[in-house]
Amino acid sequence: MTTLYALLVGINEYASAEVPNLRGCVRDVQSVAAYLRRNNTDTRLRIKFRCDREATRDGVVEAIRTHLGQAGPEDTVLFWFSGHGSQAACPDWAWFAEPTRQLQTLVCADSRTGEVPDLWDKELSVLLDEVGRHAAHVAVVLDSCHSDGATRDLPTGPTAFRNVPEAAPRNLSSLVSELIQHTAAADRPEHIAMTACRSTERARETVLDGGIRGVFSWSLLRALDQLGPLATYRELAAAARTGVEQRVRDQTPQLRPAASTLADHAFLSPQPGVHGAAMRMRYLRGDWEIDAGAVHGLPVGDGLRVGVRGGSPTQQATVTTVQAQHSLVLPAGSWAPARDRQYPMVITHVPLPRLTVSVNGYCHGAVERLLRELHTAAPGGGPSPHVRDVEPGSPADLRADVDPSGMVRLGDAHGRPLSEVPAGEAVRALEHIARWTLLSTLANPRSGLAGSVRLEIMEAPAGVLIAPPVGGSVLEPTGGELTLNYLRDDLGWRSPEVFIRLHNTSDRELFCVLLDLTPRFRVHATLFPGDFIAPRARAAALDGRGIRAYLPDGMTPEPGVRVRDRLTLLVAEQPFGAEPFLLPELGGRLSRERGVWNSRGLLEQIGDGVVRRDLSPAEPDRGSYDWAVESLTLVTAVPD
Template identity: 45%
Template sequence: MRNLYALLVGIDRYAAVPALSGCVRDVTDAREHLEATLAPGTDLVPLTLLNEQATRDAVVGAITSHLGQAGPDDVALFWFAGHGSDWPVPAWAKRIEPTGRLQSLVCADSRSGTVPDLWDKELSLLLDDVSDRAGHVAVVLDSCHSDGATRELLEREPAVRTRSVPPGAAPDLDHLRARLEARLAADRPAEHIVLAACQSTEAAEERTLGPGCHRRGVFTWSLLQAMRRLGPAATYNDLLLAARTEVELNACRQVPQARPRASQLLNQRFLGGAVTPSDREIRMRRSGSAWVIDAGAMHGLEAGDGLRIGVRGDPDRQADVVEVRASDSRVAPIAGWAPDPHRQYPVVVTAMPTPLTTVATGDEELRAALARSLDVRVLDDGIPDLRAHYADGELAVVDQSGEELLRRRYFVDEAAAAVEHIARWLRVWHRRNGVTALGSPVRVEVLDAGKRQILERDSSNEYVVQYDGGDPPEILIRLRNDSDRPLFCALLDLTSRFKVDPVLFPGYFVAARDVGECLDGRRIKAFLPPTVPVEPGASVKDRLKLFVAEAPFGVEPFVMPALAETLGVRGSYRDLGDAALPTGHDWTTDQVVIRIEVPR
């Protein structure tokens, strides 16, 4: 028997700095996840410090006394959600901090009276002491400047808040100098793993996310989603890449980080395997007078009309999800099916609600044209999926992150048709199954065609390929099935012209522990579209959306022509339908972005 000692610190209310809203929810969600997924043979020993409880002395003391109990067979986890800050490094410490900045965690009473922040170097030494005795030590930091140790309070929009405060008093680290220099002289490697919300120069955002429309830290939400989706075999590196993708889907600019970088430690399973659900399959059972499934909001199931489950492999036995609760959901069998109350049925999600894309626009003509749309909903408050600026006949469409997707001249009805088209295109990109039991069994690999080497993603989690003179780059794309069974795959290319094209891999089985070659292994020329001149600095993105399922499905409902081919034909294209996915079989998705550039 081993113990998982968890110290969970969430601070929304501060004595001397502005308040936050989602930190307590973050660590509450994290604790619920740990409790729900604890591996057999592991006991959870949690300590949660919220708001006023999380003073500087209390946090330091809990690291020493609570996490310090962990022995060689145990795991220690420190999870912090709150404000972060930074400060120029003292002159003597520049050798141990090449960035020239120190990061800090802002505790509940930091900056009240003479109470300082908790500085990264002090936190590191405290965790080193825990590492001297514990078998495995991990840290999750959802705060601003956290790739170093540390959320910035900066209201950019009413619904977006970031977690950091300006620097406070200069750090007094002289009492740590001898220990820090001794560690440097001994060339002691890092002995704990840190997953951080962002780079040391970035802000960590909190937004209204997930079930219940609660404020949450985007990183904590994304990391927990990744853990649920990838399952027990996920390594720290797996979770980092999945969390980056999730952050990007939420249109945030922060880039989650892991330390120590390029270390074999990151190839370990999360918490050394202390969190590893033994059975991830959803089951339907009788509970009192109702039928329920053992999946709810905490597992990623999102409420909405049209949510349906079905018995695995049997398309005739399905049930509507009528109420999504915290840890389970109430369902109602349909089409005359009368389940046996003495049985438990393995089920999968067979239909999901497809919410309308929200759009904000200040132009009354465009608002009137979009008001009767079946694809979008005009939003007055909150953060929309798209912003449509229309003036003097020119339409500009911008996504949540501020990236301009389109700028072109249109009549108002054409502008409305363009917005609707982009909305349908984005629905394909964002479509996924949050409660799949498949995890992420198939991954997309992009290779340099000449060297036949797998390309690495950049800090934005994108593959970057560049023109050589006037010649477009050539790549290979393949799908690698890491599972022990064949799976049916389709790879859709969502182009910069808002086309959805299945030509790369239109739907085939990929054998177990094998690869499927896109375009039968032929080289792919990554061209800029005809409307983009091949000149220094030119850049476009192609998004690749992978659908994976246990049984064949048709890709036709996903297919869309390029935007230029749709104008004047509003409402004539089929909506994204669940018929594209196999009823009674589990399915999952993944996605990558390829950025095609002309070097400056």
């Protein structure tokens, strides 16, 4: 039998005069314990509370090390914090860890008394990393303001707040020892976190069910009761966000890392669940909306429709307004969706343009079968929303040559081979390539943000583990391409290694996601899955670690071999999710084999299965927020 080790921290009473008391935090964690006792009959429970005067900084750190640290390879860990939080200026030596130049902090019961500091989010992270090296699964819930990264202000009325001042600077001697030892570690385990709000927002507590409660904690526990124990973190985060936003404004719960396979695990389960739909429909303040917009590639124009994944043909909605990060929809026909539910959605119809394909072959029966499948590939039996056929011999984006043996050879417009697949998988492969191709051409040419964030590819000298915040040998591309050459030494060919920085040259904070479109038609966000970058600041891919550019598995380093990766940087004024863009390698699911990009000893796993959101070139953004795309082709080559 597995064990769930839970550390529940709730702080209403603070020792420092500068930190106002709260009223609902202890009740939050008591409600969490009651939920765990009701719903974990097959798991041993080991619950430890740290409330009020017991929730000192040393007390919380000690409980993480000794209580949560007991978890073994089959056990699950839950750390839940309800209390105040704050921010602190990020020291220069940790620049790569915080693109916003602000650390988030948890305010413990004795923080800011004497020499006692807050608990930095980075300290909490490495403490939980140590736990995660031995446990099967680590989950974190933070109900505090600025909690996306790691606070909570108490309103005295519907709109009043008490702010916790920024924390004072700290010296290295005040940090937990684990932070100094493991900042640059390449093998840090991953944990999943649900937080009450963005790092720039404040969390509320108010009267709910007859008592003062944290709005996020209450909404998350309510979602757990409604969706059941098999609900995934992604589903729970979406439901909790709806619950929060229906009750308060300017508080947006977050899921980190949203682009990881951990997001599709059931709550407190180390086993991945079934990959859900990439977008959801919900009712918010008088309108139905989906969490996909122009920045995700949804086209502006008539004819775009969505439907409930796995639902009936009558459960569809028409997209009426495409905005930057989300879109308004109108339920079609007589469908009256319940306003207190969220619906997983897929695209059922995308307006033209679609990529074109020329289907050729001497076996007319096999050709006709492939065309018939192409004309009925959409949900409901309609034509594929991604690819349409043209007359043989006509110019086309793709080419499909049908072999009498039952195989189909796929090629591009210039006749270069792309893949060979069985006839029954040809349409799926064509649609996969079409989505990848459309994403590679995604652009917003009239954007005011064009050129505001620069991709900086730097040489990674031997022995240097972390990218410098400024300077370094920046490699300049030629014609939108940058070639990274394998090097030859006494042991043979050695793959090139670089650092990647994202430089915000503007005077505003901008949200960025860096996608890698690989030569085998995979799309991943491992390098920089999404965060704000402060004005005139730099952020680093993979937390500043070195990145190796490998040839794909199965390709031998031989003189003249070249492969191309397309780095696509998406920039916006407001945050958006990376997961709608993710695609596995053509013909497969994302797995643990080495990919084209890999850090030192670390290949972060993201996504699981083909993305169910459709992409096509976007019209200029007509929503409230601007967005832009910057692209660079990286050529990994073995020189002659």
